[in-house]
Amino acid sequence: VPYVGIGALACGGLASFCWFLFIAPDLTWRILAMNFAFGGISLLVAAELRPVRNNGPTEKILFVLSLLSGVNFFVRTLIVVIAHGPFTSYDGFYGSSYWTTALLSHALLSLLIALCLFSAAALDVLKALKTETFTDPLSGLLNRRGFEERGMLLLRHCASARFPVALVLADLDHFKALNDVHGHGAGDRVIADFAAKLRSAAGARGVAGRIGGEEFAVLLPLSDLAAARLFAEAVRTVYSAGHVDGLPQGTKVTASFGVAARSG
Known part of the structure; x- marks a missing residue:
């Protein structure tokens, strides 16, 4: 687990969010700071999964979903902010295109990642059971x-x-x-x-x-x-x-x- 990279992105995102919340209040920059931090973490996860993406369908799907998550945080946010921003206040914000697309995309990606992780865990259990069935425990060779x-x-x-x-x-x-x-x-x-x-x-x-x-x-x-x-x-x-x-x-x-x- 790349703790240093995740910690740096999380702390940087939180620091930027606090800056644009308390020192230089700006809703648009708070949106960008939060999304870019999450997007960076998603791409970092994708980079970690890249060497194992060909190990099986689960690894490949997780790699693709991590990339999509990163693209969603970066590209979708920039497109919506450029097209419909900047957002100066919370008036009408929760009915804006940014909020609607954020809810839909995050919900969909989160559900897909959760299902993929559940499938990966189930496959790991099945693989372990199959290994136990075909492996001699004393020698470590096939039975x-x-x-x-x-x-x-x-x-x-x-x-x-x-x-x-x-x-x-x-x-x-x-x-x-x-x-x-x-x-x-x-x-x-x-x-x-x-x-x-x-x-x-x-x-x-x-x-x-x-x-x-x-x-x-x-x-x-x-x-x-x-x-x-x-x-x-x-x-x-x-x-x-x-x-x-x-x-x-x-x-x-x-x-x-x-x-x-x-x-x-």
Whole structure:
């Protein structure tokens, strides 16, 4: 939140309003001071939303509404003041074109922004619920359901584009024995640590998931069998050479891998 910018515009607008109210009384300048301050805040909000406007329809609508709000405060006010002003007193002011357009435009924009924010909040809740449904809480990877859904989508895309795609399966070795000796807390840390390395290796392109207790899978688009084998060997080497926090020094945890690929 741009607190400094909002504070400067709010304080500047309030100071100007007070100046034209107590020191140099002028109704027209009070209107301009108030509207320009609000317009500046609206454009500042639009500037903050600009980098995320392409993240989805809600962000884009909020960005457009912020721009419209700024234009409304600046352009509408200037047009009405130039066409029907200046306003010297409150006589007939509440029946003027300025007051009528202000009420209508502010009410409409406020309602649209409120509805958009309500929709954004509802979409965030739905997104969070969907994430919980498809994400394994311990590893942070997709669960079996999420992996199968995302994987099927990726397989269809690769098939339609005739891109190769590879599957890497991983299984932590002797995991039951590790749980029995060191406890389930240590087992959980092993799973979380392995999942973090797998997710880092898969990057944004690959689809990684935990499909069983100690079983993991990664779907790699644009990868043939050789690339999948290199990926598996890299993760296997890095993981077996590392140490998991919470386990006694010298305790090594390893994993076994299998690879398959589709080229046609």
